[in-house]
Amino acid sequence: MKASFSESHLERHIPSLVSLWKQKESGAFLLDKEYKSVSSSLLSLQRGLTGKRDLIGVNYMEDKAYLGAYLLYYWPVSYLQVSYAALSVRSEIAALCEAAARESRPLRILDLGSGPGPACAAVADICLDALASCEPGDGSLVQKNCAISVTLLDQSEKSLSRARRLFERDFPGVQVTTAVCDFERGTLSSAAGFDIIVMSHALNELWKGDAGFLEKRAAFLEKCLGALTPGGFMLVCEPALLETSRSLLSVRDLMLERGYDVKAPCASCRNASGAFRCPAITAGENQTCHGEVTWTPCEPVAGIAARAGLDRESVKMSYVVLSGAPASEKTPAATRKPLREISGRVVSDGMLNKGGRIRFVICTGKERITVSAKQGDPVAKRKGFFSFRRYDTVTITNPEIRGDRNNVSYGIDAGTEIVHVPFAVT
Ligand SMILES: C[S@@+](CC[C@H](N)C(=O)[O-])C[C@H]1O[C@@H](n2cnc3c(N)ncnc32)[C@H](O)[C@@H]1O
Known part of the structure; x- marks a missing residue:
């Protein structure tokens, strides 16, 4: 390489x-x-x-x-x-x-x-x-x-x-x-x-x-x-x-x-x-x-x-x-859950859970959000989800909304779009 x-x-x-x-x-x-x-x-x-x-x-x-x-x-x-x-x-x-x-x-x-x-x-x-x-x-x-x-x-x-x-x-x-x-x-x-x-x-x-x-x-x-x-x-x-x-x-x-x-x-x-x-x-x-x-x-x-x-x-x-200088401008208020867009940095390795799903933790700056997909899922694979690495920058638009109202989690489905910028690639 x-x-x-x-x-x-x-x-x-x-x-x-x-x-x-x-x-x-x-x-x-x-x-x-x-x-x-x-x-x-x-x-x-x-x-x-x-x-x-x-x-x-x-x-x-x-x-x-x-x-x-x-x-x-x-x-x-x-x-x-x-x-x-x-x-x-x-x-x-x-x-x-x-x-x-x-x-x-x-x-x-x-x-x-x-x-x-x-x-x-x-x-x-x-x-x-x-x-x-x-x-x-x-x-x-x-x-x-x-x-x-x-x-x-x-x-x-x-x-x-x-x-x-x-x-x-x-x-x-x-x-x-x-x-x-x-x-x-x-x-x-x-x-x-x-x-x-x-x-x-x-x-x-x-x-x-x-x-x-x-x-x-x-x-x-x-x-x-x-x-x-x-x-x-x-x-x-x-x-x-x-x-x-x-x-x-x-x-x-x-x-x-x-x-x-x-x-x-x-x-x-x-x-x-x-x-x-x-x-x-x-x-x-x-x-x-x-x-x-x-x-x-x-x-x-x-x-x-x-x-x-x-x-x-x-x-x-x-x-x-x-x-250098103390910040003067504030960024707009964060959106409320469930999110239609998750934008941030990958802060974990891909972790396999008991349900056979690979999950990554993404830090938006405000909170840590878990996004998962069934291991080997062809849709998630095609969209590049399994190639996430620690500290890559990602924007996931229209994630699949999983779980329930009190415990929302996110997945990848056919309507999800992923923009993925790998860390430290020059
Ligand atoms: C682990 S080394 C890091 C060296 C280099 N910056 C690096 O990234 O590899 C920590 C350095 O901090 C310096 N250092 C520790 N305490 C210090 C202090 N109170 N004042 C100035 N330098 C200090 C040490 O002498 C040492 O060179």
């Missing part, structure tokens, strides 16, 4: 990652003993970040073995997660690139908690692609490859130094600024005027163990949003674990309460009477929301995963894209 935009761009960075790790020029492959040592550090790092989480709050990127495992394994994973998430706002990125090119200035990207820079690299690759098709003022910025400037902030100087070297190698001409900061101590740079801010897998590490962590994270994001240019956005990506994902969704709700809007992945976040709470949060404490894209990992990720005994068949991530 043809590699996606995100995968093919990721693979161009692999030789640099391996060279940064080996501290010398080399190919993309590791010796067996190198694979073994990296996979052992990876397992220890993974336990510290996702199990008891005892590495959170510790400056673990300063540890050579952990930073090495991060470069060779987590860097590619984070890159893909952010790339797929950012592609869901590709038209907004194109508009920001056009505005920067018109003003003959570089597009400015800020990466918070950048580590060795995978999120910033993912966004930079999408922006460079968008800039290549812009009609810039005089074309000179793009031709000189200095159409982008990036600022990376982190508490770890070692990881910032790897990011600087990676950008020097793989993004020649891109202006790179780095600074050591502790976000919890408020030492955020006072720089402003960023078109895109990205924060990947870092928000969940802030204010661990603090009872007011959600409010503190929301206040932090609000401060960062103030550094955006008009039309700019902030992409916050987090691991798709239950706790980190739900915390992100709770912070998202706080940002909506403060008047900010979510551009993606949520279908619609408010009506005339106010913001909707995230339906995954209201659905109960075991519910969450994340995107997933299948992936056959390249080396050295595949070899490290195999030796560490980790399944790596996809990337999963929870993310929100927040817009």
